[in-house]
Amino acid sequence: MKITTLGTSHGDHTYCRFNSSTLLETGDGMYLVDAGAPVEALLIRAAKRFEKLKAVFISHMHNDHVGGLPGLIKAFTKYPAEKQHMQIFLPEDGAAKGLELWCRAQHLTFPSLLCGVSTTYEGEFYCDEILRVSAVRTRHMMNDPERFASYSYVFEAEGKRVVHTGDLSSSFDDFPQLVKKQPCDMCICEATHYNLEAAVEELKSFPIRKLVFNHIADRWHGAGENNLRKLISRLPYPCEIAHDGDVFTV
Ligand SMILES: [Zn+2]
Ligand SMILES: [Zn+2]
Incomplete structure (x- = not known):
């Protein structure tokens, strides 16, 4: 699997990082x-x-994770190729209607034959000939957990397992606990919402083969990156700090 951290910021664009998006390439997909x-x-x-x-x-459904969808849909549908189809998984039932209205307001045709929208649910919710994806609920949307959901994702392809934490709550016990039981080849972990100094002590015992920090908080940008590098050097496995456009293979 090849993973490109396209946008690695923490909630807002900054001078060196754009909002969150991560590209995963496996097989021809x-x-x-x-x-x-x-x-x-x-x-x-x-x-x-x-x-x-x-x-x-x-x-x-926070803006820094979803705000680029209309532009993506426009680019995806502009020059269609044969058999092209993109399924968009949103974490809330009501979000599909909002996306449709926002696209329509911009005179984009959506939903179209080229795109579909589904709602994510916990457990394995996506599978094709290349990739299997499972969702684990997190507590990032604590303000109204009945209506709003947030997820970590587990990706399995080519005999490898990659965990993407998504945004977590302010308590690090929100980190997907299944990682403790099932080793992962790579974990892409957000680095904004919890106390990373304390979390590093916990992370030491997790069976992770490689850890990539993304969703980087302001204090670690630019000159602050050296402090983050020093902090994560305590971990017993390889760790990297993602920047926009960095490529990682697993
Ligand atoms: Zn975020
Ligand atoms: Zn968020």
Whole structure:
């Protein structure tokens, strides 16, 4: 699997990082985790072909993770190729209607034959000939958990397992606990909402083969990155700090 961290910021664009989106490539397919703006521009800059996109998995409905969807839909549907189809998984039932209205207000045709929208549910919810995806509920949307959901995702392909935490709550016990039982080849972990200094002590014992921090908080940007590097150097396995456009293979 090849993973490109297209946008690695923490809630707002900053001078060096755009909003959250991560591209996963396996076999001949492309998949996105989150679609923060300007996701379609970053895909164009990375010379990716839109017709290869098979699915988009939105972790939660905050703007920095979902705000680029109309632009992505426009780019995806503009020059259709044969058999092209992208399924968008949203974490809330009501979100599909909102997306449709927002697209319509921008004179974009949606839903179209080229795109579909589904609601994510816990457990294994997506499977094709290349990739299996499971969702684990997190407590990031604590303000109204009955109506609003947020998810971590587990991706399985090519005999490898990749965990993407999505945004977590302010308590690190929100980190998907299944990682403790089932080793993962790579974990892409957000680094904004909890106390990372304390979490590093917990993370030491997790069976993770490689850890990539993304969704980077302001204090770690630019010159602050050295402090983050020092902090995560305590971990017993390889760790990286993601930047926009970085590529990781697993
Ligand atoms: Zn976020
Ligand atoms: Zn969020």
